[in-house]
Amino acid sequence: MTQVTVWNEYRHERDSDVVAEVYPDGIHAVIADALESGGFDTRTATLDEPEHGLTEEVLDDTDVLTWWGHAAHDEVRDAIVDRVHERVLDGMGLLVLHSGHYSKIFTRLMGTSCSLKWRESAETERLWVVEPGHPIADGLDEYIEIDEAEMYGERFDVPAPDTLVFNSWFEGGEVFRSGCCYRRGNGRIFYFRPGHETYPVYHNDTVQQVLRNAVRWAAPGDGPTPEFGNSEPIEEIDLSDDRTVH
Template sequence: MANHPIRAVIWGENRHEQVEPSVAERYPDGMHGAIAKGAGEWLGDKAVITTHTLDEPEHGLTSDVLDETDVLVWWGHAAHGDVSDEVVDRVHRHVLAGMGLVVLHSGHWSKIFTKLMGTTCTLRWRSEHDRELVWTVNPQHPIARGIPNPIVIPEQEMYGEYFDVPTPDELVFISGFTGGEVFRSGMTYRRGFGRIFYFSPGDQDFPVYHHPDVNHVIANGIEWARPDRERETPTLLRYDKDDFFNGQGYRGAFER
């Protein structure tokens, strides 16, 4: 809620950094650390940022942690299958209840994003030192505030269409690459009471999370995804006639 700093959690699987020396050199504090530092420089005292990683108990995403999280930022790539279904279900419930979610780059194939989208979330890709131009197509959107048009990323992995996701609620950015491909690189969704922002720039093989404009977009995404109401899980309510306020609630499908 707006009466306290945004409580943001940057989650990273932290696997590439452990097994690939080039990634560890590029991101000595892990990609999650670079994202936290970069977003924090833009958010300042408007946010309190913490980090958690895959190999922590419950991946660091315990019920207590999520209860105190306004916005969860997700980066995963090599170990999507290692994420516990129980934790995914927990995060899913919190998003539906109002927690914000920012999904980055290869998080498009994370269990939580595919569960929320209900599609394969597949795309085309190439990792050959492409230049990416990130074009703002919705300059009125809060996530585009203060962002140059275009963002120029000198080296990046190519993500291209077709991207098998539902039609977004709002399309904020479209990217173009040196091979001629285009990609819907920044878009928003709402699921339940939660706001979701997907932003594709970022990769372990390139220093994209040291790019100030990329970090600015992530910071804006965190601000936008912040809940503006008390967290509440939508429920099925049965009402008696002429009773408009005191429905009987059910948490799921009826059981016989």
């Protein structure tokens, strides 16, 4: 069974009555329940736990990590970012959600600022499926409509995605690349835009379906483990060339 760790700052839900009304047990609890209902083995981890809940043991037992952060990106310890980064390169899947675009782990993996335009106006968002054959789009209609959303607008300062699954249109006129797939090392990364803390986006059945599809896509497969460094030949060849400087 795929093991998923759902990570969340868990600050807004404790500091804001508005957010607590939408997510009384935390955003992570809603996401974890949605993934568990899809057959995944889930656990949660939050910022204020020892080692942010992301101990070596937890990460070694994690196939896919989901990441939601907003107000406290700078409080995530660099040593933990190093640990997550290494695990992604080794093959752990990573789902970066909404304002996690500014997280230390996502900006490191992208190598860019990951900046964008934004506006909080509870406006309609329409996410168009622009790659209907992708596994993350399985079972979806042509678009997902979210009644109340925070606007994110282009330019989104990220590398061009390997695959773009969703492109958003907002009521105010902006567009945004909202479902971006990447590969870094052996790990698969999916950035999914919806999910502002004051709106019930993660209670949306279709959004939950996307999260489940994304976990299936990002989970490590059973392919061969690549080997690096000096290598012995597979076929018999002459190894007497002594011109190397290594």
